[in-house]
Each structure stands twice: as C-alpha cells, then as structure tokens.
Amino acid sequence: MKLKKSTAAIMYIALIFFLLIWIFPIWTAISKSLQFNGWNSYISVLNNKEVSYFRVVINSFLIAGVTTIIVVLITSLAGYAFSKMKFAGSKLIYFLLLACMAVPVASVTMPLFFTIKSLHLTNTYLGVIIPLVAFNALQMLLLWRNYFDGIPDEIIEAARVDGCGALRIYWRILIPLSTPMIATTGVLTFVYSWNEYLIPLLLIRDESKYTVTLASTYFMETRSQTPEMVAQEYAALILMTIPSIIVYLISQRWLQAGITSGAVKN
Numbered sequence: 001m002k003l004k005k006s007t008a009a010i011m012y013i014a015l016i017f018f019l020l021i022w023i024f025p026i027w028t029a030i031s032k033s034l035q036f037n038g039w040n041s042y043i044s045v046l047n048n049k050e051v052s053y054f055r056v057v058i059n060s061f062l063i064a065g066v067t068t069i070i071v072v073l074i075t076s077l078a079g080y081a082f083s084k085m086k087f088a089g090s091k092l093i094y095f096l097l098l099a100c101m102a103v104p105v106a107s108v109t110m111p112l113f114f115t116i117k118s119l120h121l122t123n124t125y126l127g128v129i130i131p132l133v134a135f136n137a138l139q140m141l142l143l144w145r146n147y148f149d150g151i152p153d154e155i156i157e158a159a160r161v162d163g164c165g166a167l168r169i170y171w172r173i174l175i176p177l178s179t180p181m182i183a184t185t186g187v188l189t190f191v192y193s194w195n196e197y198l199i200p201l202l203l204i205r206d207e208s209k210y211t212v213t214l215a216s217t218y219f220m221e222t223r224s225q226t227p228e229m230v231a232q233e234y235a236a237l238i239l240m241t242i243p244s245i246i247v248y249l250i251s252q253r254w255l256q257a258g259i260t261s262g263a264v265k266n
Contacts, residue, residue: 029237030234042235053239057240057243059210060194066125068189071136074133076175079141084151106198112131140189151174196211197217
C-alpha cells in the first residue's frame, strides 16, 4: 500500500512539473501582452486595419474547415476499403501511402509551388486546401484503417446478407459507429491545418487571404520593437490561438476516445 501511495505521489509531482512547464510560456505571453497598455493591446489588434483579425480568422476557418471535411470523407472511405475490402495490391498500395508520411513538407516545396502555379491556384483558398488535404490524409488514413479493423467482420457480413451494398454498409453501419473517429480526425486535421505556416507562406501573397499564422508573422516582422508593439505582438499570438483551443476543448471527449480506439489495432 505504501508503495502504491509513493508511486502515485511521484506521478502527481511529475504531472505538476510538466504542467508548470506547459503553463509557463502561456503565462509569459499573457503577462507580456498586458504589461504595457493592459487590454488595450488586444483592442488594438482587433481594430488593426492593415491585417484584420476577423478576416484572417474567417480565412483560416474556411481553409481548415473545408480541409477537415474533405480529409474525413476520403480517409474514412479509404480506411473502409483497406480494412474491409479485398482487392489486388491493397497491402502494397496501403504501405506505399504510409511510406509517404516520411516525406517532410519542406522537401517538396519547389514542385508543390510550381504545380499549384501551373494550375493557376496561387493566392486562392483551393490552392492551399489541396496540399493540406494531401499531407493530412496519410496519417488520418492510418487511424481510420486501424479503427475499422477493430469492428467485427461479422457485422459487415450480416449487412451483406441483408442485401446492403458497399456504400450502404459504409453510410448506414460504419459511420454511425465511428463518431469518436470522426471527431478525432476532424479535430486533428482542423488544428494541423489551422497551425500550418509553410504552405500558406508559399502560396499566398494577397493580405486579404492571410491565415492566422501569416498574420502572426506580420505582427512580429513588420513593426518596430517598442514596448507597445511587443505587447500587441503577444496579444495577436494569443488571439490567433483561441479559436483552435475552443475547437479542441469542445471535442476533447470524442478526441480522446477516438485516439484510444484508432491508434492501437485490436
């Protein structure tokens, strides 16, 4: 009993230690944003006319939201196909797709830029959404495939006996069972897309289409480093982060359940 109590005490101490490490930069950012003009720093960011906070948030919501919907749709369909359907070369194709996860975004920036430019999609939302879908879909496919592997094949066979086709099984049976995985892939894709910096930097030049990451860079690089401007920089960083935190907190319960069920193959 004493060993269990001592082990629990060590765990709590470790958790508190890591919590403090996590909180320290957040506390520093908040204190820096308030130390010059208080809440006026936030008001100045919200009222900035050169890069509108509300505009960049809408841009990011549009890009991240559309990316999320597309990724959830195509990876759930692909996960269903690789998990429950038998077709020639399925394992080879699956492992080749997973191998692409080892390719960093930075290594393909040049061909990516010229491809998007040749399609006349630079400075467009679609030009950013297409690469985001491609880079997010691979790891989400892994989660979906493992999740569907945990659903008994007997359910699929029973549905086929009742006359259900492949798409009906997917829509009427698997999707209702996949709420945790929909939330997981949705939240992860949304947060990854929201925080993406390199792809928007590469493909967007029009300030009216800036995402929150590009707007944050604007506040940090285009202004003098006076105490007032530094406070506004920190205020901008905090304001740009708030929407993604809200999305994460709202979906936390489903996110945790989905990661637990999809990350480990049953």
